[in-house]
Amino acid sequence: MKIVATTTQSRSEPEQLFRQFLDDSGFDYWPRKGRGIKTIQRESQADVILVWQENGPVIYMGDDRLFFHPSMAKVRLSAYRNKGQTDPLIEAAGITPGDSVLDCTLGLGADSIVMAYFCQGPVLALETSSAIAYTVKWGMQLYNSVMPWLDEAIKRVNVMNRDYLSYLLSLPDRCYDVVYFDPMFRKPLFKSKTLSPVRMLGDHEPLSPEAVREACRVAKKRVLIKERAGSPEFQRLGCCRTAGSVHNQVHFGIIDIER
Ligand SMILES: C[S@@+](CC[C@H](N)C(=O)[O-])C[C@H]1O[C@@H](n2cnc3c(N)ncnc32)[C@H](O)[C@@H]1O
Numbered sequence: 112m113k114i115v116a117t118t119t120q121s122r123s124e125p126e127q128l129f130r131q132f133l134d135d136s137g138f139d140y141w142p143r144k145g146r147g148i149k150t151i152q153r154e155s156q157a158d159v160i161l162v163w164q165e166n167g168p169v170i171y172m173g174d175d176r177l178f179f180h181p182s183m184a185k186v187r188l189s190a191y192r193n194k195g196q197t198d199p200l201i202e203a204a205g206i207t208p209g210d211s212v213l214d215c216t217l218g219l220g221a222d223s224i225v226m227a228y229f230c231q232g233p234v235l236a237l238e239t240s241s242a243i244a245y246t247v248k249w250g251m252q253l254y255n256s257v258m259p260w261l262d263e264a265i266k267r268v269n270v271m272n273r274d275y276l277s278y279l280l281s282l283p284d285r286c287y288d289v290v291y292f293d294p295m296f297r298k299p300l301f302k303s304k305t306l307s308p309v310r311m312l313g314d315h316e317p318l319s320p321e322a323v324r325e326a327c328r329v330a331k332k333r334v335l336i337k338e339r340a341g342s343p344e345f346q347r348l349g350c351c352r353t354a355g356s357v358h359n360q361v362h363f364g365i366i367d368i369e370r
Contacts, residue, residue, distance in 0.1 A: 177308035179250020203363035215275035
């Protein structure tokens with residue numbers, strides 16, 4: 112997938128932070144010169160145009176946009192903080208303060224942020240799509256709200272543009288308390304509009320039993336897999352039990368690590 116990065120129409124040259132972004136991501140720079148996105152797309156023949164804006168990168172794909180926003184994480188954490196509502200992911204993962212967490216599937220980062228809030232430490236989040244990984248990574252770095260508890264959780268998420276299997280294979284045994292996978296569902300929940308740019312750019316390969324085996328080697332406490340309630344994936348991937356309410360279409364497959 113060809114990605115080119117450009118400035119907004121009002122800027123002529125990339126500023127320092129944008130240069131750092133270009134170095135980090137390795138994306139090609141395409142001078143904006145006041146032209147529209149469609150013209151840049153035609154000239155560069157890129158599949159994806161990334162525009163560097165003041166509060167972070169924005170990906171343009173036809174009528175769709177992808178940029179970092181913590182909306183779902185904010186809603187979930189606010190529900191916990193204001194109403195004491197437990198978060199189903201945190202309950203299923205059994206995350207407690209001090210746990211180390213590896214999130215193998217960053218996406219828009221909502222689950223990573225929620226886990227970072229509850230483990231009160233860093234979360235490493237892997238993402239194989241470079242467009243998603245660098246957009247979310249830099250969007251997270253530049254994000255500032257008026258809620259320090261949210262900003263702190265976001266800043267604890269460290270993003271790496273890596274494939275989870277190759278990364279897991281490089282890790283020693285028992286080095287994370289919890290390893291988490293939220294792969295693209297085999298049968299998507301079409302209601303979830305917020306994930307549609309992620310659906311277009313994300314990796315749809317099913318989770319392999321080899322990756323789950325590696326995760327079990329790397330995890331000390333638990334491996335967790337998110338899928339649709341009742342999905343045959345839970346059995347195929349060796350989950351001993353599942354968690355989730357009858358009112359929720361999303362459940363978690365759980366593998367407890369016992370040694
Ligand atoms: C459903 S989304 C995850 C959503 C995320 N949990 C959230 O809260 O926003 C799945 C993500 O995993 C990524 N992914 C799929 N296969 C991967 C792999 N082998 N390595 C790393 N990331 C992968 C996809 O590109 C996609 O962005």
